Amino acid sequence: MDGNARLGRIATGHGTVETPVFMPVGTQGTVKAITNRDLKASGVTMILANAYHLYLRPGDALIRDMGGLQKFAGWDGPILTDSGGYQVFSLGTLRKIKEEGVTFQSHIDGSKHFLSPERAVEIQRNIGADICMCLDECVPYPSTYEYTRDSVGLTSRWAKRCRDAKDGGPFLLFGILQGGFYKDLRIQSARELVEMDFDGYALGGLSVGEPKSATWEMVDTVIDTLPHDKPRYLMGFGFPEDIVEGVRKGIDMFDCVIPTRLARNGNLFTQNGRINIKNAKYVRDESPVDKECGCYTCRTYSRAYLRHLLVSHELTSFYLNTLHNVYFYADFLKRIREAIGKGCFDQFYGAFNARWKGGETQDEYSACNG
C-alpha cells in the first residue's frame, strides 16, 4: 500500500483536473512573471487566484462585467480562489472580527472594507472561480485553546453561511478546517464541516510558523474524518518534500508561492534539490539548471547565462527562472500521479527522499500564501 496516496479527478466548469495537483499562485490574476501559454506548456492544469487582492484591484464587479477572470485573464482552465480570509488576517490592518464578518483596511491604500461570508462567496462568484473557498478565521500561531475553540465555532458558522450563499451557484465550494494545533479542535472543525457536506475540504491555519512535525500531526489527526470521495486540500504548501509527504498522507491539492517566489530570488529546483543560481560557482557552468528537465529555460540556457541575468538585474531572469520552477512542479506532480497509478508511490517516495537534498540556501519561508 502507498500509504494514503490516491488518484482523483475534480470536475469543474472549465475541465477536469487530475489529482494530486499543485496550483501555481496567480495572486492578482496572473502567475507572476509568466503568461498563460507558459502555464499550459508547462502542464499546469489549475491556478489559484486571490479573492482579497482581486476584490481590491481591479474589483470583482469589473471582473464580472468583463466576463469573469477566465476571459479577463485569458486563462481557459479551472481557477480556484482563496476566500480572502487568509489575506485579511495576514495583509489587512486594523481588522475587527465580529459575528457578522470582518472589517479591515486595504494594504494598498488604507481604505476600509467589510467582508462577510456572503460577500466572500459573492466576490468569488463575480470572479468566476470554479472552486470557491469559505471565509474562515485563520488564527495566529500560537493561540490559546480558548481563542482557538471560539474561532472554530465562528469558522463553522461562517462556513454554513457560505454554503447557504452558494445558492446553486455553478461552482464547487470547499470548507476550510481550522483548530490551530489542538487535536480535538481540529477534529471538531472537520466534523462540523463534513456535516455541512461541502464539495471538498481544505486544511487551513497551517504553515503559519509552526514546526513541520506539528503540521503533519494535524493532517494525520483529521485525514480519516474527511470523506474519502471528496478532494482534500492542504493550503499554502509547499516544497517538493512537503508535497510527497502530503500526498502520502492522503492530500490531493496543494498551492504555494514557493516555486514562483523562489524563482525570482534565483532559487531553482532540480531533481537533486534546490540550487541558487546566483552562487559564484555557476559563473562558467555551461550545463542547464536540470539536465532532466524539458522546460524552455533548461533546453535553451546555461546556468552561467541565468546567473548573468540575475546578477545583472535583468527582467528576463524572472521570466526564465519562473518558467523553470513552474514546469518543475507540474512535472513533479505528473510523476507522482504516474507512480500512484502504477502502484509504486512508496518507491517513488523513498527514492525522492534518498535523492533530495533540500536546497543550497537555508532561507525559511513560513508563510506560503500570496
Next chain:
Amino acid sequence: MDGNARLGRIATGHGTVETPVFMPVGTQGTVKAITNRDLKASGVTMILANAYHLYLRPGDALIRDMGGLQKFAGWDGPILTDSGGYQVFSLGTLRKIKEEGVTFQSHIDGSKHFLSPERAVEIQRNIGADICMCLDECVPYPSTYEYTRDSVGLTSRWAKRCRDAKDGGPFLLFGILQGGFYKDLRIQSARELVEMDFDGYALGGLSVGEPKSATWEMVDTVIDTLPHDKPRYLMGFGFPEDIVEGVRKGIDMFDCVIPTRLARNGNLFTQNGRINIKNAKYVRDESPVDKECGCYTCRTYSRAYLRHLLVSHELTSFYLNTLHNVYFYADFLKRIREAIGKGCFDQFYGAFNARWKGGETQDEYSACNG
C-alpha cells in the same frame, strides 16, 4: 522616387539581414523582459548588445570562453555591438580622454578601466559580434567648434586603429561619424572614414538633446558622402516617426531602447500612435492594444487586463508590453521594406504621417542608447 529610401542586404556570419532594419537593444545580452524565442516569433532579425556593459559584466573573456554571445545567450541570429564609446561618455564617471584611449570608472562598482580602440575591437571580437563598431568620442551637446573639430580628428585616428586591429577578423566593422552639429565637421568626418573603407557607416553623436531639425540637417549633410553600396546606420533612433523619416533620407539601420523602455512604462504603440495603458479610460476596455496587431499580447489580452497588470505592478506586464512593442517595430519595418519593394514608400510615408498621432504622453526621451 521614394526619396532616398532603399532596400539592402547585410551578409553576416549568422545570416543575412534585410534592410531597412530595426535592432531591439539587448544591453546586457538580453532584450529586457523577453526571450530569444519571442524575438524570433516577432520577426526580429538582428539585435544590438553593448560592449561596455558586457565587458564589465560578465566580462568579454568569459563570453569568449562560453563560445561567444550567440551561444551564451542562445540567440542564433546576427548581433551588432556598440563599441562602448557612447556608454563610457554617458555612464562612466571620471573619464579622461587621451590619444591612447579613455580611462573611466565603472558605473557598477567604481572600478577603474582603460579602453583603447584596439581593446574595443578585442572586446567585440571576444563577444563574437557580427558587426562591430569603432571606438569614437561622443561629444556633448552643445560643444564648441574647436572642441568638436579636435574630437573629429581623434575619432578618425581611433577609427584607423580599430580598422588595423580588425586584422582579418570574421566580422564587419563600421566607422562612426561624429562632428557635432557643424556641417563642415560632419562632412570631414564622413570623408575621413569613407577613405578608410569600412563595411558600413554609422551616424553617431545624434539624439543627444538637440532639436529634431538639427538631427535631420546632419543626416542630410552627410548622406551623399557615404557610399551607396554600404549600410548606413542612425545610432540610437528612434520613434516610428523618426524611422520613416530616416528611411526616406537613405538610412538602413536603426536601434533604440524606445520600444522596450516605453513598454515597461506602459507606453504601447498602435497604428494610430502611442497609448499609455495606465490611462484610466482603459479600465474596462475589452479591445486589444491594436486591433491590427498579430502579437501574442494583442491576440490574447484586453487593454483592461494589461492596465490591471501594470497598476498592480505585475512582472507579467513588462513581458506582455515589451512583446507587443517589439513585434510592432519588427512589423513596422517589414511594412516599410514591402512599401519600398513595391515602389510606393512615398505613399506609405504620407499615409503614416496622416495617421500617426505620436502619443498620449508627451514625455521626452532624448538619450535613446542603452
